[in-house]
Amino acid sequence: MLTKIIRITIIFFFVSCNVYAQNINIALFHGVSIPSFTCTVHEGKYDVLVGNEVIFSLEPNDVVEFSIRRNKIHVSSKKGSTTSNSPVFIRGLQDICFFTLSHPLLKGKPRSYDNDMFVSLEQGSFKIINDVNFEKYIAGVVESEGGSKAPLEYYKAQAILCRTYASKYYTKHLHEGFNLCDAEHCQAYKSRCSYNPAILDAALQTAGLVVVDSSRNLISATFYANSGGQTVNSEDVWLTAVPYLRSIQDTFSIGMKGYEWHKEISVQEWKQYLQSKGFSFEPYQTFTPFTIDSSKTPCDSLVYIEDEQSMRDSLYSADSLAIVTIDSCQQYTYDTIWHVKSQINFPIDYTFEQKERKKYFSFRECDTLLRLREIRSDWKLRSTFFTITQNNNTIVFNGKGYGHGVGLSQEGAMRMADLQYTYDQIIKYYFTGVQIMSIQAVRFFQIE
Ligand SMILES: [Zn+2]
Known part of the structure; x- marks a missing residue:
């Protein structure tokens, strides 16, 4: 009896998984207040419904205007019109059907979406939800996030990562009535896959595949444009060390488009910035009053010397001066009193090196530590x-x-x-110790 119950549970579970994997609800133009928009049917036939009632039907090239009248949704087209308190449902009647949306605040090209759309009002603005086939959504995300004109195995790897994210965060916006938004907050989904059919092929050929860690949990499938030749440990950017997000030497990124960058700012700007972050530039002022050993000849001034040899080389140009050696920010000693003619200004050394990736920026061997990610964010740098x-x-x-x-x-x-590596080799190269498996298998192991 118990076995039977378990079997039924599992069968029911697979059915729910399939439902789970079939469609996904994405909020379009999330975070944008939209007072009106236009929907143009491009492919397939559509019904316009309020509740269960079909108000009118649409064919390719039909245009529908959505506006707000007295806090109600007003829908009008040549095929019919309605004003409704309730949400309006634009339902596709065929497998392949898609429409284009445009609104006054939208910059750039109109955006196209597959399958269905729910339209409602929320705080005087339209809330538009695309009810879309899961794999078509994945293809749209890959086209938005992954660039064009790349080899198929790359698109497969990218599709698996985007699917892993969508599966892991499937309930992220559920309290707002949809699964994910179309913004960077979730994954950029700017349009259906419309420019490169290879991307849709990649999504369909890897349908259902996701990446899991050694405990069969969906991974945080993070990506970015170019590693610069070495990837980063997760804890160097975010808070936690994740076993599969380890720094590796990545020769494949070397020489690619985003491999190198260059930026220049004035010394004055950089100095002010470092001061604002607690770095000290005039250490000897902080050492007064300074007790000079009475057995030695008093001197006129105290100068912070970074390079004693250059001081010795310049002796003939200074008056009376003490050599003060500072080992780290606040530690100092003075040993020799030189009779020199005038005070010499020694340049500050701004050099900072990273042969391998570092986590912190350091300056003059000072104890003050500044995270490189903070500098990157403050100066909008391409990388750390x-x-x-x-x-x-x-x-x-x-x-x-x-x-x-x-x-x-x-x-x-x-x-x-390009070098004929397969999608699984690519994913396993960048994510340490992961496996690729179907989402159904992941859920099966979870209920076991
Ligand atoms: Zn979101």
């Missing part, structure tokens, strides 16, 4: 993988990579696909 040099009054950043660097490098993955 940069070196700093000074050229007269200019601070020069020479950087490698584009993006946070955790997980898969898109350009590295494209290069691997």
